[in-house]
Amino acid sequence: MKIFITWISSGIGKNLSKRYIDLWNKVYWVVRSTEQKEKLLKDFPTCEIYVCDLSDIKQVEKLSKQIQKENFDLMILNAWYWEYKVFSDQNSSDIHNQILVNLYSPILLVSNYIENVISNNTKIVFISSITWSMPIKKLSVYGATKWWLSQFYRVFKKENPWLQSLCLELWATKTPMHKKSWMKKTSWRDIDIVCEKIIKMIKIKKWMQYLYLDWWLVAKIWNIIK
Numbered sequence: 001m002k003i004f005i006t007w008i009s010s011g012i013g014k015n016l017s018k019r020y021i022d023l024w025n026k027v028y029w030v031v032r033s034t035e036q037k038e039k040l041l042k043d044f045p046t047c048e049i050y051v052c053d054l055s056d057i058k059q060v061e062k063l064s065k066q067i068q069k070e071n072f073d074l075m076i077l078n079a080w081y082w083e084y085k086v087f088s089d090q091n092s093s094d095i096h097n098q099i100l101v102n103l104y105s106p107i108l109l110v111s112n113y114i115e116n117v118i119s120n121n122t123k124i125v126f127i128s129s130i131t132w133s134m135p136i137k138k139l140s141v142y143g144a145t146k147w148w149l150s151q152f153y154r155v156f157k158k159e160n161p162w163l164q165s166l167c168l169e170l171w172a173t174k175t176p177m178h179k180k181s182w183m184k185k186t187s188w189r190d191i192d193i194v195c196e197k198i199i200k201m202i203k204i205k206k207w208m209q210y211l212y213l214d215w216w217l218v219a220k221i222w223n224i225i226k
Contacts, residue, residue: 004072006030006054006105007079008040012127012170015195016076021047028070030054030063030079054079054105055097064112071120074202075113077106078127082142095141102145107152123164125202126153130169168198 001020008017008029020027021044028048031037037049052063081101083094106126116122131143132150146169153167 001025001073002028002071003074003076004028004030004067004070005076005078006109007032012191012195012198013076013078015191016078016198019195019199028067028072054101055081057100057104060100060105060108064109067109067113068116071116072113072122073120074123074125075110075117076125076127077109078125079105080127080129080142082139084138086138087140090141098141098145102142103148103152106149110156117163121164123202124166125198126165126167128153128167128169132169166201168201170194
């Protein structure tokens with residue numbers, strides 16, 4: 001399979017990427033800098049890597065044109081960014097970057113790739129967050145962007161019910177980003193288990209529209225669908 005994943009330097013994107021490479025898939029990555037690209041190519045010379053700062057509109061537009069020539073089997077729109085500050089401490093740049101990375105970039109990438117999605121039956125996975133429905137202090141703008149991403153997916157799914165698309169709303173996972181938050185360590189989800197569940201969900205032939213990726217519900221779902 002040819003798999004496109006945004007932002008894989010750490011966390012969920014990195015974990016998913018390694019799993020797919022181990023399964024002999026052709027992986028296409030999006031990273032923020034040339035330095036990241038060069039470092040990754042030393043360890044993964046067979047991967048295709050695009051350099052794009054997803055907080056830069058012009059770079060996102062350029063990337064959306066670059067990928068049009070490829071026929072991906074799976075797109076995982078994983079990139080996310082937050083400023084862990086109360087709203088009054090966030091400046092215009094903080095707000096701008098969160099909106100572009102979390103909301104604008106995944107919508108634009110899918111919009112400019114939609115013809116390929118339809119012709120190639122590409123699977124699309126949006127990585128959202130439980131913060132869209134759970135108000136958390138210092139994550140006002142981040143939560144708002146994830147709310148709009150989840151709402152976009154609802155309408156996208158209704159307009160394109162025949163496409164294989166999925167929106168995963170994740171709880172805090174053990175990643176470098178989440179470690180900066182207020183959440184207690186006991187509430188974090190193990191990243192290996194989370195990524196294993198994500199890959200299993202992607203393999204399902206009849207895709208579910210939504211999944212709150214939390215322990216009790218995941219266990220309940222899998223007991224039903226196995």
